[in-house]
Amino acid sequence: xxxxxxHIIRYVLLLLMFLNVGLAKAQVVEGERVVRASLLVEQxxxxxxxxxGIQFDLSPGWYLYWINPGDSGLPVEVTWELPGGFVAxxxxxxxxxxxxxxxxxSFGFKRELLLLCxxxxxxxxxxxQDLRIRxxxxxxxxxxxxxxxxxxxxxxxxxxxxxxxxxxxxxxRVKASLPRDISLLDLAVAEQHVTRDGQxxxxxxxxxxxxxxxxxxxxxxxxxxxxxxxxxxxxAGGKLTLPLTAHSRQSALKRVRGLLIMGRExxxxxxxxxx
Amino acid sequence: xxxxxxxxxxxxxxxxxxxxxxxxxxPLKIGEPAPDFELKDLNGKSVxxxxxxxxxxxxxxxxxxxxxxxxxxxxxxxxxxxxxxAKNDVVWLTINSTNPSHKDYETPERLSEIYAKWxxxxxxxxxxxxxxxxxxxxxxTTPHMYVIGKDGKLLYQGAIxxxxxxxxDSRIQYVRxxxxxxxxxxxxxxxxxxxYGCSVKY
Numbered sequence: 377x378x379x380x381x382x383h384i385i386r387y388v389l390l391l392l393m394f395l396n397v398g399l400a401k402a403q404v405v406e407g408e409r410v411v412r413a414s415l416l417v418e419q420x421x422x423x424x425x426x427x428x429g430i431q432f433d434l435s436p437g438w439y440l441y442w443i444n445p446g447d448s449g450l451p452v453e454v455t456w457e458l459p460g461g462f463v464a465x466x467x468x469x470x471x472x473x474x475x476x477x478x479x480x481x482s483f484g485f486k487r488e489l490l491l492l493c494x495x496x497x498x499x500x501x502x503x504x505q506d507l508r509i510r511x512x513x514x515x516x517x518x519x520x521x522x523x524x525x526x527x528x529x530x531x532x533x534x535x536x537x538x539x540x541x542x543x544x545x546x547x548x549r550v551k552a553s554l555p556r557d558i559s560l561l562d563l564a565v566a567e568q569h570v571t572r573d574g575q576x577x578x579x580x581x582x583x584x585x586x587x588x589x590x591x592x593x594x595x596x597x598x599x600x601x602x603x604x605x606x607x608x609x610x611x612a613g614g615k616l617t618l619p620l621t622a623h624s625r626q627s628a629l630k631r632v633r634g635l636l637i638m639g640r641e642x643x644x645x646x647x648x649x650x651x
Numbered sequence: 652x653x654x655x656x657x658x659x660x661x662x663x664x665x666x667x668x669x670x671x672x673x674x675x676x677x678p679l680k681i682g683e684p685a686p687d688f689e690l691k692d693l694n695g696k697s698v699x700x701x702x703x704x705x706x707x708x709x710x711x712x713x714x715x716x717x718x719x720x721x722x723x724x725x726x727x728x729x730x731x732x733x734x735x736x737a738k739n740d741v742v743w744l745t746i747n748s749t750n751p752s753h754k755d756y757e758t759p760e761r762l763s764e765i766y767a768k769w770x771x772x773x774x775x776x777x778x779x780x781x782x783x784x785x786x787x788x789x790x791x792t793t794p795h796m797y798v799i800g801k802d803g804k805l806l807y808q809g810a811i812x813x814x815x816x817x818x819x820d821s822r823i824q825y826v827r828x829x830x831x832x833x834x835x836x837x838x839x840x841x842x843x844x845x846x847y848g849c850s851v852k853y
Contacts, residue, residue, distance in 0.1 A: 447791045448850035450815055480791055480850050514816060516718070520754045522849045524718045575681060575843060603809070603845040605678060621678050623809075623843045 398510075399540060401527035403517065410438045411517050415529035416542035417509065422497045422533050428464075428509060429542040429550070430454060430529075432489040437519045439484040442472035444598045444634075446482035447606055450516035450524075454491065457510035459533075461498030468492045470553035471635060471642035474595065481606035483595055490550050507533040555635050555642040562586040563636075563643075570629055570651045572622075577602065579618040579632060579649065587638070588614035595642065596634035601627035678789050679808060681842040685799045688784045690746065690777040693759040693766075698744070698775050705801050707741040707833065709826055711773070711811075712748060712785060714793040715765045716755040717849035722817050723794065724769040732827065733772035741830060745776045748785030753852040756780075782853040792848035798829045806833055809844030 400414040416429040432440055432452075441449040456464045469491065472483040495509070510530040516522055531540050566584035570577065583591065594616050596604050605619040618632070629649045635642035679685065685708075689699045700708065713720055723729040733743045745766075749756045757765065759778060766776055779785055788797060798807035807829035814822040825844055832839045 448846075448848060450847065453816065477850075477853070479786065479789075479853050482850070514818075518849070520852075521716055522718060524722075576678075598845075603678075603843060608677075621843055623845075624841055 398528055398530045399537070401529065403523070403525045403527075405523050408435060410435050410519070410523065411440070411515075411525060413513055413525075413527045413529065414540070415509070415511055415531050416540055416546065417531050417533065417536055418542045418547070420533050420536045422462075422501045422507060425494055425496050427542055427547060428493050428495050428511075428531075429546055430467075430491040430493070430511060430513065431546075432485075432515075434485075434487055434489070434517070437486070438517050439473075439475070439482075439486045439519070440489050440515055440517055442483035442485070442595075443469055444483055444596060444604075445516075446475075446484075447480035449482050449484065449518065449522075452489070452491070453514040454493075455512040455514075456493075457512070458495070459497075459501070459505055459507050459509070461501060462509070463496045465494040465496065468550070468554050470550065471555055471637075471640070472595065474593065476607075479607070490546060492547065492550050509533065555644045558636070558643045558645060561643060563588060563591075565645075565647055568647075568649060570649060575622045577620040577622050577627075577629060579620065579629065581616045581618070581632075581647075583614040583616070590638045591616070591636050592639070593637035594618070594634055594645070595637060596632065599629070599632065602629065679797075679805055681805050681808070683805060684803050685797065685805045686784075686787045688787065690779055690784060692775045692777055693763045695759075698777055700744075700799070701803070703742045704803055707739070707801060707830060708799040709736065709741060709743045709830075710788070710797040710799070711743065711745045712788075712790040712793050712795040712851060713745040713776075714747065714749055714755050714849060714852060715757060715762065717793045719815070719848040720793050723811065724771065727817060730770040730772050732824070736827070736830065737772060737774065739830070739834065742775075743773045745771070745773045746779050746784060746790075747777070748779040748782045748790060749852045750782065751780050755852050782851070785851050785853065790851050792846040793851060794848050795846040795851070796826050798826060798833070800833060806839055807842055808846075809841075810846045813844070815847040 400412055402409050402412045412433045414431045416431055418427040441451045443451050445451050454467060458464060472485055475482045508530050513527045515525045517525055563583055563585040565581050567582040569580045591611060594609060601623050602620040608619040610617045629651060631648050633646040636645050687701045689697055692698050736743060762776060794811050796811050800806045809825060811826055812822045812824045825841055829839050
C-alpha cells in the first residue's frame, strides 16, 4: 500500500490553521500582494499592561493613510474586541510622510505601518476566561489606484506564537517614529489670529523661540466643522498660515492640533484657539 | 521707446499669467456663480453648464475605478438617488477628469458600458480629460459633489454624505438635504463639507 506523504499533509494543515485563526491577512490586487496585516502582542503575561501591535507591511509604492489623510483617502480604522475587563488605550500614530501633487496633499505611510496600543488587563484576568484579543481593521491602500481592505485578526494570550511576538526591536522602532512633545523645544506660540471672510477662515500662528526657524512644515489633524486647504498651508518667518473653509455659520474654531515638522521629526502642537 | 514699452507690457502680462498659474485653484465660494464650462458627453456632444440655467444642477466628479464610486453605484443606490432627484427637474451631470495617461482612465465607450451596468440615471456623463474643469472647481476627490441653484450660484460643495466607510445604519445625504432645503426656500445648513474618496487622477 502506498504511504501518503506526511509532510504535504502537515503543510496543508498548517496553511488551514493560518487561514482560520486570523494570524495575518494579505491583500492581493491583480496578482500582487500589496499589504499584509498582522496582530502582534508583547507578552502573554496578562497580569500587567502590555503592548499590542498592528503591523502593515506594504509592497513598494503602496501607502496607507494617516489620521488626517489629507485632501483624499481614508485613515486606518481599528475596532477592538477584548476579553472581559480588558481596556485598550489610544493608538500611537507615527509621524507620517507627506505626498504632494499640484492639486492635492496626502499624509501616509509607505513600506510599513506599525500601530501600538497599550492594553490594560483587569486584576482578575485569567481562570477559564477567553483570553483572545480580536481586532477588525478597515483601510484604504493606494498606489496609482486605490483599493479598500479589511481584516479580522486575533491572538490568544495563552497561545502566542513566535510569529505573533511584538519584540523590543519592534517597540523601539515605533517609539523612534512617534511624534515628540513640544516641551522639548524652545518654542512658543507668541500670537494667534483668526480672520473670517464669509466661509474662508484663516488661522495664523506666530511662533517665537530659538527653534522657530527649524519648523519646515505643519501636518494638521482634522478640524471639526472645517475643510483644511492643505495645498495653501504656508510657513514664513516663523509664521504658520492655515487656510480653512467653514462648513456652516455655526462652525467655531476652538482648537488646533497637528505636527510641527523639523527634519524627519514631528512635534505635537495642540492649542486652544480664541476667536 | 515704443518697442521697450511693448516688451515690458508683454513681460508683465506673462508674469501675471505665471502668478495666476502658480496660485493654483482656490475653493469656490458658496453663493457665487458656479463657473461655466463646456464639455463633451460620451457621444461627443457638447454640453454647457449654462444650458441648464433655470434648473438645479448636481455635479458629481467620478472615476469608475475608485472603490468609493463603485460602492455608491453598486451598493448604495446612486442610480436611485439620481432618478429620485430627476423627478424634481434637477439635472445630474457626472464629470470624469481622469488623465488619459493614468491607469484609471476609461474611454467614453467603456464608460458607457460601465454606467449602463450601474443603471446610472445621470442626465449626462461628461469627459474632462485635460482636467481643466476639475481644476476650475478645485475638485479633489471622486466623488466630489456640487449643487448649483437655478440662478447658477453655488449652493453646496463637498461630500455626498457623512459615511466614508459605507457602514452607517443611517447617513446624512448632503446633496439631497441641500436640494430639499433650497427647494423649500430654507437656508442650507451645511453648505460645505470635506469631500471623501480617491484623489482625482489629473
